[in-house]
Amino acid sequence: MKTESGITGQVPEEIRILTFRIADVCFGMDMDQIAGMRSLDQINPREYRVCRFEEKFPFRRQEIRTHSGNSPMILILNDEEKLSGLCVDRPENINISVSIDSIRPMPALIEACNSASPIWGVALREGQMILLADFYKLMARQG
């Protein structure tokens, strides 16, 4: 399938995402981009390149707090060549379904001044806005 933007490939009717929260903002990532999830002690730091979301994507004027009681988890990027992971607080929801019809593009002004952003859209689910982040673009981003 070829879309107007020239992007080829099948477009699914829904995606399955994992959600987590940083500074009260809910983010979602496509489960297809995640190879697995490990706790910190299950990761060999010499083998994996691990970073936190906010190291890649600074939150200006926002205080980032790890929620007490949550042990951070590492999301492993689904990439056989690069062993890398993203450290987040314990995910809120895993493998939830999001219909394509409930996804909105980012507003034009945000796209214009943030064109290389890993955040590619907003999913509306149960009255909540979930910022959809592309795991590959996020990890490729210079922190």
Added chain:
Amino acid sequence: MPDNTDKSERILAEVKRRREDSGTIDVEEEKAELVIFRLGEDYYAFFGSDVKEILPYEPITFVPGCPEYIIGIINVRGDIESVIDIHLLMGLSATEVTKKSRIIISSKGTVRSGILVDSVEDVISVPLSCLKRPISTLDRSVKDFSLGGETIYQNRYVTILDTGKLFGKIQS
């Protein structure tokens, strides 16, 4: 004895004739609708034709990676709108949210966005002839976004801002 039965009709006919002779013509003067809002102590306006909706303040979802003057996004009945802090865009200190704060949903061309203002004071209709050139002492940061016109509202100067220029600065 004069016949008064058609007196009123005769008077009315004469009144009309005189008005026609005097060349008095009622012209519906072209008017502009203005949405007047406050930033700090100063009054500004957008043309009503650029304003789609005025919303009470609601929590804004932060989007990382945006310039500081883009506060974030809101959900307006299923549409996602960006929200601009016009204070910061104009080089002033950040907007302090109060009960009077409003989000003006504005659109120009294909671009649409919310603009956070301190309060919306009024929506008025003014004859275009009442729009004057802005005073030369207007602050540079304001002048950059001015449409080149101002009016008076409750004895105060109101500078008319161009949403296209605001959006243009962000997109440049």
